[in-house]
Amino acid sequence: xxxxxxxxxxxxxxxxxxxxxxxxxxxxxxxxxxxxxxxxxxxxxxxxxxxxxxxxxxxxxxxxxxxxxxxxxxxxxxxxxxxxxxxxxxxxxxxxxxxxxxxxxxxxxxxxxxxxxxxx
Amino acid sequence: xxxxxxxxxxxxxxxxxxxxxxxxxxxxxxxxxxxxxxxxxxxxxxxxxxxxxxxxxxxxxxxxxxxxxxxxxxxxxxxxxxxxxxxxxxxxxxxxxxxxxxxxxxxxxxxxxxxxxxxxxxxxxxxxxxxxxxxxxxxxxxxxxxxxxxxxxxxxxxxxxxxxxxxxxxxxxxxxxxxxxxxxxxxxxxxxxxxxxxxxxxxxxxxxxxxxxxxxxxxxxxxxxxxxxxxxxxxxxxxxxxxxxxxxxxxxxxxxxxxxxxxxxxxxxxx
Numbered sequence: 001x002x003x004x005x006x007x008x009x010x011x012x013x014x015x016x017x018x019x020x021x022x023x024x025x026x027x028x029x030x031x032x033x034x035x036x037x038x039x040x041x042x043x044x045x046x047x048x049x050x051x052x053x054x055x056x057x058x059x060x061x062x063x064x065x066x067x068x069x070x071x072x073x074x075x076x077x078x079x080x081x082x083x084x085x086x087x088x089x090x091x092x093x094x095x096x097x098x099x100x101x102x103x104x105x106x107x108x109x110x111x112x113x114x115x116x117x118x119x120x
Numbered sequence: 121x122x123x124x125x126x127x128x129x130x131x132x133x134x135x136x137x138x139x140x141x142x143x144x145x146x147x148x149x150x151x152x153x154x155x156x157x158x159x160x161x162x163x164x165x166x167x168x169x170x171x172x173x174x175x176x177x178x179x180x181x182x183x184x185x186x187x188x189x190x191x192x193x194x195x196x197x198x199x200x201x202x203x204x205x206x207x208x209x210x211x212x213x214x215x216x217x218x219x220x221x222x223x224x225x226x227x228x229x230x231x232x233x234x235x236x237x238x239x240x241x242x243x244x245x246x247x248x249x250x251x252x253x254x255x256x257x258x259x260x261x262x263x264x265x266x267x268x269x270x271x272x273x274x275x276x277x278x279x280x281x282x283x284x285x286x287x288x289x290x291x292x293x294x295x296x297x298x299x300x301x302x303x304x305x306x307x308x309x310x311x312x313x314x315x316x317x318x319x320x321x322x323x324x325x326x327x328x329x330x331x332x333x334x335x336x337x338x339x340x341x342x343x344x345x346x347x348x349x350x351x352x353x354x355x356x357x358x359x360x361x362x363x364x365x366x367x368x369x370x371x372x373x374x375x376x377x378x379x380x381x382x383x384x385x386x387x388x389x390x391x
Contacts, residue, residue, distance in 0.1 A: 011324060015340050016330055023336075088266055089222065105220025106283060107331035113221045 002048030002118045003029040007038040007064065008080065009056040013103070017051055017080075017110070019040055022100035024111040035059025039067045042075070051101075054088050062088070062095055069096040076117050080105075121147075124191045128152045130185040139185075144202060148183075157184060158202030163237035173196060176204065188294065196241075196248050206302060207236040208295055212242045214249050214287035215262070216275075219371065233261055233289060235302060240276065242287065251278045251287065256307045261300045264288060274300050284329075316358055324351045328361060 004026050010016045014031050021028060029047035032038040036059045042050060050068065054061035061079060068075045078099040079092040089100050098117045101110055122142045128137055130152045140147045148154045156175055163174035171192060173183045187195070200290050211228040231244030240256075244305040258277040263270045274289040289299065317325060320341065327337045336347055355361040372380065 012326075016332070017329065019332060020330065021338060035211050100222050102217055102220045102222065102286075104284075104326060104329050106329065109219025109221040109283070 001025045001027070002045070002114075003045070004040065004114070005029045005032065005041055005047040005050045007032045007035070007046060007050060007061070007067040009033050013053065013080075020107045020110050021051075021114065023107065024114065025115065035061060035064030035067075038064045039071070041108075042068050043071060049076045049078065049114060051064045051078050051114075052079050052097075054079055054092070060069065061090055064095055065095050076120065078113060078117055124186050124187065125193075126187040127152070134186070139348035143198075146198075148185075148194065153185060154181075158199050159204055161199055161203035162205070163239075164196070164199055164203060164241070164250075165238055165252070166192075166196070173199065180270065193248065195316065197243070200232075200234045200241055200248070203234070204235065206299075208233050208291060208299065210289050212287060212289050214246070214247070215285045216240050216288045217286035219283045219285075228290060233299065234292075235299075240303070243286070249287075251276060253303075253306050255270075255279045256303065256310075258302045259286060259298060259300055259307065264290075266290065270350050273297055273304075276303065299341065312358070312360075317355065321351050321354060325355055325360060328355075334367070 004013050004021050006017045006021070006028060008017065014033075018028050018031070024064075029045040030041050032041045034056045038050065038052065039059070048067055052061045052065055059067075061081070065077050065079065068077060073096075075096070076098045077096065078101060079088070079097045080101045080103065081088055082103045098119060099113045099115055123138045123140050125136060125366055126139045126148070127134045128139070128148050137152055138234075138303070140149075144159065145155055145157045153204055156173060157318065160176045161173055162176050163172075165172040169192065170184055170186050173185070174348060175181045175183065191310045193258055209231075211230055213226050213228050216226050217223060229244040229247065231242060231247070234241040234243060238254070239250045239252045245274050255278045256276060256356050258275070260275045262273060262275050264273045266273075270292045271290060275286045276289065278287070289296065291299075313364050320343075323341060327340065332340065334348060337343065338345060338350075352361070356363065
């Protein structure tokens, strides 16, 4: 179990992830609606894990991931994007992402991925 | 010919026989007395270690047989190589994504795709995976990064034990188009226009997809129970969801209130 920062520009997806993670016994450290906010919240909250949407306004998920990894090389970040954008995987992994989930996702698999990444 | 023990369904009962497997046929002796020539097989399904073989004839026949995994693997390989089906050599990755999470150690495998009447088989030296057409949720001709190059692939999403699994097929574009069109045609009964549900209906469907229960959906979308019920009615009517459980809400009777009051008193006193 860990503290998790949820980053997504849509309230709906944040709420969904919050419910899934909460049902898995995780604590929600906070939420951010764009990359800029995500970087600031990461520095403030130092969560155990971040779920990061890729496509977001202002600073996108990949840029936010890079900034977080620069601040904390041990940061655990799971990237999250829509189906058909899986080509971003390589870039995200190269930038330090520990895992990747594709929307729409199913709760048990998300929890499994979170568990694996938290254990890494 | 190689003889192997199999159980075959004969007149509603399972009987054990020594089946003889040849290069182009399999023969079942008495009491089954059947012969299956592989090229006359037009469908092959596997359900819980039972092979269901549909054979062209007058009339068409369906043979159900069971055996140890080793024998079934050989039988499937021979039947799929020789049956009457749409077959193509391809690279495939199955599963590539499971429940929205990229499958660990997913790799492209060289093999063949065999499309029979009710399903798609992915066959390689180490795998025999069948996706029933009725479980295919989406087919898309798309692009993926393959060895650093954007490459055309067909993505097939299917439902497996309640999980959505995506598989990828890679072969020349013209073949991919034929495969994609064939599969779209074979599953067109499931096509929808996309405007059957309003925004709230789509959100409910998405939450159901993600595994949320009614209570969580009501809380997340701030929906009264009655409105959620109406949305459920709509999505059930559209055939995109089905009822799996009916839960009850209850309130305590006077007797129940008394029981709880007494129980609380007992607890308080004993503390």
